[in-house]
Amino acid sequence: MAVHVDESHARTRILEAARQEFFKKGYEGARMQAIADAAGINKALLHYYFNNKETLFNEIFEASFRKFIPHVEEMIVNEKDFFTIIRKFVQAYISLMQAQPSLPLFLFHEINKDADRVFKLIFNNEQPTMLLQLKQKLDIAQKGNQIKPIRFEQFVMNMMSMCIFPFLAKPMMQRVMNFSEQDFDEMMEHRKQQVADFLIDAIKTNNIQ
Amino acid sequence: MAVHVDESHARTRILEAARQEFFKKGYEGARMQAIADAAGINKALLHYYFNNKETLFNEIFEASFRKFIPHVEEMIVNEKDFFTIIRKFVQAYISLMQAQPSLPLFLFHEINKDADRVFKLIFNNEQPTMLLQLKQKLDIAQKGNQIKPIRFEQFVMNMMSMCIFPFLAKPMMQRVMNFSEQDFDEMMEHRKQQVADFLIDAIKTNNIQ
DNA sequence: GTCTATATTCAGATAGAC
């Protein structure tokens, strides 16, 4: 029962290598050989730690999915000012994507292949309540005549689009717009402020401030 | 030399079946057997028309890529009013995606795997000029004090995000928001107007109209 | 052009030594 806690060995290297390979190529495109190479081991050892490709994939996928939802529920509940909620939400979401730029494309591709399977795996029949909290705050702001009438789904779609899309389109955008890696990073850093301002300008009423 | 023009046969059925299979599963995830089944033929005939999987894929990919760029350049050049350009652009882009809802995810996934290969295949060193035209119009509107200061790249990113992202996130959004297929279609139809209004509200100056 | 049957390739998985 003397469990050694030190995990900074082959297993962790494998997981990191596998994450990168799956994120870039998708499940079918990923190669166990490539993962082994990147982790500095061979295929046999890969199967020693993870019985098969699917087991390894599932571990990566579940962990990744959890990281896709920002922990902003408490912030939404506690913050009174809707515009501040927007600012913090955008900031949190873009930061999350900066930490894992190829996460959203990976998730969306895998979900697209078989959405039912994925959601059975992930949601244990529990719906995320974060959006419900956000809807309540939008309703309040709308009743207080702070913001123009807009359907909640449309607003959320707009906000999430502007935060996430650039990471999905990154390789294409970089070429079409001649962006270097650094240009892209700077753009996304700037975007934390820009998107929030843009959203607020779009929905605020013309009341004297 | 008597070429028969009638193409409504096996070859066209194959192309349509292949498009659907590649769009849903990606290159590696797609199965030649599945394509043959969907086209109502067998694998041998598939190889009779297209020598191998890659040939078939390339045909699909190149045609799809061309369909991803809306033909709005002429409109942008001729239209004076920047807000009208926005309305028409959004309308055109969302309509394009409605006709091929799973096109963007397919493209982005394939590009992500190997962007260099893809862009060598597609662009013969020719940059799309549509964005340059749009930038000129934005500059004019900005100098005329019609719109607030905003970087072109940020504006374009915002506009394209809101048009395209919903189709990328469709399977996830449908489940998180409890949207039926019809709900989604209605939402996107409504969005043609909503996104244009949203963009214009976000950037227009507070001049008396 | 279309089929059945067969060959080839290659990635995932296992056996077994150390």
Next chain:
DNA sequence: GTCTATCTGAATATAGAC
């Protein structure tokens, strides 16, 4: 735990009859 060598199976590709 880590390796080399080998096996298996699935998916692509071909041969050849009709």
